[in-house]
Amino acid sequence: MFTQMQIVEVEPGYSYVVKRTQIIDGVYLEVFNQPGYEDDAILYIGDNEILFAWTDESAALFAELDTCEPIELLAILAQAPRLLA
Numbered sequence: 001m002f003t004q005m006q007i008v009e010v011e012p013g014y015s016y017v018v019k020r021t022q023i024i025d026g027v028y029l030e031v032f033n034q035p036g037y038e039d040d041a042i043l044y045i046g047d048n049e050i051l052f053a054w055t056d057e058s059a060a061l062f063a064e065l066d067t068c069e070p071i072e073l074l075a076i077l078a079q080a081p082r083l084l085a
Contacts, residue, residue, distance in 0.1 A: 001065075021062075029062060043077065050077055 002022045009015040016034040023029055028044040031054050039054035052058065058076045061068055 023065065052077060 004020045006018045006020070007015050008018055014035075016032060019031045019033070021029045021031075026046055029041060030044070031039060031041045033039050041052055041054040041058065043050045043052070061072055061076055065073075
């Protein structure tokens with residue numbers, strides 16, 4: 001997996017960090033670390049986007065993505081606050 005980190009400045013004094021990881025060709029994970037807010041993530045699968053909360057549980061799952069059970073991944077994504085497709 002290949003990860004890039006970008007700092008996005010919204011206005012002077014306020015910025016957030018975006019970590020983008022290519023999981024496989026056409027599948028990307030972006031994690032948004034925003035001061036004062038809970039972290040969010042977007043999983044891009046082709047043209048589809050799945051927005052979900054980036055929790056300790058989801059971070060641990062994606063850290064071990066090579067060995068996790070598919071049902072575990074689906075359980076995390078099922079908790080997504082909204083589906084953007």
